[in-house]
Amino acid sequence: MNVAKANEPAPAALPARKVDWAPLVLVPLLALAALPLVGSTATWTTLTIAALAMGMMIFIMASGLTLVFGLMDVLNFGHGAFITVGAYAGLIAAVPLAGWLASDQLAVNAVALIAIILVAMAVTGLVGYAFERLIVMPVYGQHLKQILVTMGGLIVIQQLVIVLWGPVQIPLAVPQALRGAFFFGDVAIEKYRLTAVVLGLMIFVAMQLVLTRTKLGLLIRAGVENREMVEALGYRIRRLFVGVFVTGSMLAGLGGVMWGFYRETLTPGMGLEVMVMIFIVVIIGGLGSVGGCFIGALLVALTANYMSFLAPKLALGSNIILMVAILLWRAQGLFPVAKRA
Amino acid sequence: MTAPAPAAAPAKGAAMARSSAPRSRLLSAVLVLIFAGLALAPFVFPGSQSLNVAAKICYFIVLAASFDLLLGYTGIVSFAHTMFFGIGGYGAAISLYALAPDWTSLAIGTLAALVVSVLLALLIGLFSLRVRAIFFAMITLAVASAFAILASQLGWLTGGEDGRTFRVPELLRPGTRLMDGTLFGVQINGRLAAYYLVYASMVLLFVTMLRVVNSPFGSVLQAIRENDFRAEAIGYRTVVYRVVINCIAAAMATLAGVLCAVWLRYTGPGTTLSFDIMLDILLIVVIGGMGTLYGAVIGATLFLLAESYLQSLMGAFSAATAGLPVLPQLFHPDRWLLWLGVLFILSVYFFPSGIVGRLRGR
Numbered sequence: 001m002n003v004a005k006a007n008e009p010a011p012a013a014l015p016a017r018k019v020d021w022a023p024l025v026l027v028p029l030l031a032l033a034a035l036p037l038v039g040s041t042a043t044w045t046t047l048t049i050a051a052l053a054m055g056m057m058i059f060i061m062a063s064g065l066t067l068v069f070g071l072m073d074v075l076n077f078g079h080g081a082f083i084t085v086g087a088y089a090g091l092i093a094a095v096p097l098a099g100w101l102a103s104d105q106l107a108v109n110a111v112a113l114i115a116i117i118l119v120a121m122a123v124t125g126l127v128g129y130a131f132e133r134l135i136v137m138p139v140y141g142q143h144l145k146q147i148l149v150t151m152g153g154l155i156v157i158q159q160l161v162i163v164l165w166g167p168v169q170i171p172l173a174v175p176q177a178l179r180g181a182f183f184f185g186d187v188a189i190e191k192y193r194l195t196a197v198v199l200g201l202m203i204f205v206a207m208q209l210v211l212t213r214t215k216l217g218l219l220i221r222a223g224v225e226n227r228e229m230v231e232a233l234g235y236r237i238r239r240l241f242v243g244v245f246v247t248g249s250m251l252a253g254l255g256g257v258m259w260g261f262y263r264e265t266l267t268p269g270m271g272l273e274v275m276v277m278i279f280i281v282v283i284i285g286g287l288g289s290v291g292g293c294f295i296g297a298l299l300v301a302l303t304a305n306y307m308s309f310l311a312p313k314l315a316l317g318s319n320i321i322l323m324v325a326i327l328l329w330r331a332q333g334l335f336p337v338a339k340r341a
Numbered sequence: 342m343t344a345p346a347p348a349a350a351p352a353k354g355a356a357m358a359r360s361s362a363p364r365s366r367l368l369s370a371v372l373v374l375i376f377a378g379l380a381l382a383p384f385v386f387p388g389s390q391s392l393n394v395a396a397k398i399c400y401f402i403v404l405a406a407s408f409d410l411l412l413g414y415t416g417i418v419s420f421a422h423t424m425f426f427g428i429g430g431y432g433a434a435i436s437l438y439a440l441a442p443d444w445t446s447l448a449i450g451t452l453a454a455l456v457v458s459v460l461l462a463l464l465i466g467l468f469s470l471r472v473r474a475i476f477f478a479m480i481t482l483a484v485a486s487a488f489a490i491l492a493s494q495l496g497w498l499t500g501g502e503d504g505r506t507f508r509v510p511e512l513l514r515p516g517t518r519l520m521d522g523t524l525f526g527v528q529i530n531g532r533l534a535a536y537y538l539v540y541a542s543m544v545l546l547f548v549t550m551l552r553v554v555n556s557p558f559g560s561v562l563q564a565i566r567e568n569d570f571r572a573e574a575i576g577y578r579t580v581v582y583r584v585v586i587n588c589i590a591a592a593m594a595t596l597a598g599v600l601c602a603v604w605l606r607y608t609g610p611g612t613t614l615s616f617d618i619m620l621d622i623l624l625i626v627v628i629g630g631m632g633t634l635y636g637a638v639i640g641a642t643l644f645l646l647a648e649s650y651l652q653s654l655m656g657a658f659s660a661a662t663a664g665l666p667v668l669p670q671l672f673h674p675d676r677w678l679l680w681l682g683v684l685f686i687l688s689v690y691f692f693p694s695g696i697v698g699r700l701r702g703r
Contacts, residue, residue, distance in 0.1 A: 075475045075478075075479070077478075135686065138690060139689075139690075143475055144412075144416055144418065145689055145693075147418045147475065147478050148418070148623070148627060148685075148689050149686055149689050149690070151620075151623065152682050152683075152685040152686040152689065153682075153686065155620060155678060155679070155681075155682035155685070156679060156682040156683055156686065159676055159678055159679030159682060160679065162675075162676065163670045163671055163673075163676060163679065164670075167675070272616070275482075276482060276483050276486045279479040279482060279483055280483050282479075283476070283479055283480070283483075287475075313494060317487055317491065319483070319487070320483060320484060320487045323480075323483065324468070327468075
C-alpha cells in the first residue's frame with residue numbers, strides 16, 4: 001500500500017484495494033490459541049480438521065443466504081427448508097443407487113455421490129425458483145412481511161417433506177470408500193471430513209472466481225453495493241436476482257446432502273436446526289458478504305468443536321458468545337457490506 | 342407505502358382516540374362471546390378436556406397478545422418470546438418444587454422470573470434493537486435456541502427433558518373441596534379455583550395491555566411501526582421505546598408462563614420453550630389480526646379449538662381417503678400445521694389485518 005504512495009500511480013490506475021486482514025488472521029489465531037488448551041497435538045489436529053469440515057458445510061449452506069440478502073435485501077427464513085429438501089431429494093437418487101454407494105470401488109462411489117448431489121441440487125433449485133416466484137416476490141422491500149412469509153414457507157415445506165417422506169428419521173450411510181479414517185501417527189482424519197473440506201474449498205474458490213473475475217460476478221457485486229445504479233445502467237437486476245436465488249437454493253441443497261451424510265440420519269427438522277448456526281455465521285460475517293460468511297463459518301465451527309471438547313456444557317452458548325464478542329468489535333459483522341437504511 | 346403496514350391502521354385524526362374500541366358490532370359480539378364463553382366454560386362445557394382447552398386458551402391469549410405488542414404494534418419480530426414464556430413457567434416450577442408448595446414460593450418464583458426476563462429483554466434489546474428488524478429477528482432466534490438447549494442441559498435445576506412436575510398451593514389442588522355438593526352439576530374444587538385464577542389473571546393482563554397500547558406511549562409505538570425514521574425526526578428516541586416495549590412484552594409473556602405452569606402443574610421444554618409454540622404464536626397473531634390485541638383473543642381461541650377438535654376431523658377425512666395416494670398423508674391429523682402454514686401465507690398477502698380486519702369490514 002505504501003508502494004502506491006511512493007511512486008505516483010498513473011492517473012488511469014485505480015488505487016489497490018485495501019485488504020482487511022484483521023478478520024482473516026482471526027481463524028488461525030483462534031486455532032492456535034486452542035492448541036495449548038486442548039493439550040495434545042493429535043487431538044487438536046483431529047478437532048481442527050473436523051471443525052474445518054463442519055465449517056465448509058456451514059459455509060456452503062450459508063453462502064446462498066448471505067448473497068440473496070446482499071443482492072436483494074431479502075432475508076430468507078425459509079432457507080433452512082432448502083437444506084432439508086436437498087438432503088431428502090438426495091434420497092431420490094440414493095435409494096436406487098444404494099448398491100453403488102455400498103460398492104468397494106471408489107469410482108462407482110463417486111459416480112453415485114455425484115448423481116445424488118446433482119439430483120439434490122436440481123430439486124432444490126426448482127423449489128427455490130418456485131419459492132421465489134410464489135412467496136418472496138410479492139413482498140420485496142417489506143421486511144416484516146418477508147420474515148413472516150418466508151417463515152410460513154418454511155413451515156409448509158417442512159410439512160410437505162413429512163408428507164412425502166414421513167416423520168421418522170431416515171438413515172443415510174456414507175459411501176463405502178469414504179468411510180473410516182486416514183491415520184498419520186496419532187492423528188485420525190476421517191475420509192468423509194477431508195472430502196467435505198476439499199469440496200467446500202472448491203466451492204469457495206469457484207464462487208470467489210465467479211464473483212471477482214467474471215462480468216456476472218461484477219454485476220452481482222455491483223448490485224449488492226447499489227441496486228438502482230446497476231438498473232440504471234440497463235441491466236435487469238430482477239433476472240440476476242432470480243439466478244442468485246436459485247443458485248443459493250442449490251447450494252443449500254448441496255450443503256443439505258453433505259450435512260445429511262455427515263449426520264448419517266435425515267430428520268424433517270434438520271434444516272431448522274442448522275438454521276440458527278447459519279444465522280449466526282451470516283451475522284458474524286456481515287450480512288451480504290461471502291468472504292465474511294466463509295470466515296464466520298470457520299470461526300463458528302472451530303469454536304463449537306473446541307468448546308465441545310474442552311467444556312461440553314458451555315458448547316451450546318459458545319456460538320452466542322462468539323457472536324456477541326464479534327459484534328462488540330465490529331457491529332456490522334466482520335466485513336460490513338454497503339449499508340442500507 | 343414502503344413501510345410494512347401489517348395492521349388495519351386507520352390511526353388518523355378522530356379515529357385515533359377510539360382505537361381501543363373493537364369498532365365493529367360483529368367483532369364486539371365475537372369478543373363478548375369468547376370472554377363470556379371462557380368465563381362460563383366450566384359450567385357450559387363440563388369435562389376435564391374442555392376445561393384444559395379453555396385454560397390453554399386463556400394463557401395463550403396473554404402470550405399471543407404480548408407478542409402482538411411487538412409484532413403488531415411496534416413492527417419488530419422476536420423469536421425469543423417463548424423463552425420468556427419458559428422463564429415464567431420454570432420460575433414458578435422451580436420455586437414451587439424446591440421450596441414449599443404455597444403462595445409465598447409462587448410469588449417468589451414469579452418475581453424472580455420477571456426480574457430475569459426483563460433483564461434479559463433489556464440486554465437483548467439494547468444489543469440488537471439499535472439496528473434493523475431483521476437483525477433482531479435473527480439474534481432472538483439464536484438466543485432462544487441457546488436458551489432452550491440450556492434449559493434441557495441444566496437437569497439438576499430444570500429437570501432436563503422431563504421437565505418438572507410440582508405441587509401447587511393447597512387451594513388450587515384438584516383434591517381440595519371448596520363446597521359440599523355440586524353447583525349446576527359441577528364440583529367446586531381446587532381445579533375450578535385454578536381455572537378462575539387463570540381466567541381472572543388473563544382478563545387483568547389483557548386489560549393492562551390494552552391500556553398500554555392506547556396510551557400516548559402506545560401511539561408512539563405505532564408511529565415507529567409506520568415510519569421509524571419520521572418518529573425519530575419528530576423527536577422520539579425510537580430505541581428507548583422499542584427496548585421498553587420489548588421489556589413489557591417479555592414481562593407479560595413471563596406471567597403467561599406462570600399461569601401455564603400453575604394450570605398444568607408441570608413445566609417442561611415441550612410445553613414452554615419449543616419452537617413449535619413460537620410458530621403457534623406467530624400463526625395466532627397473524628391470522629387473528631396484527632396490531633389489534635383483539636386478534637390475539639380470536640386467533641388463540643380459534644387456533645386452540647382447531648388444534649383440539651379439527652384434528653379429529655382431519656383424522657376422519659384421512660381415514661376416508663385411505664385408498665388414495667398422498668391424500669391420506671396430506672390430511673393426516675399431525676399435518677394440520679401444513680394447512681395452517683398455507684393459511685398463514687395467504688393471510689399475510691391477502692388479509693394483512695387478519696380476522697379482526699375482516700370483521701371490521703375493511
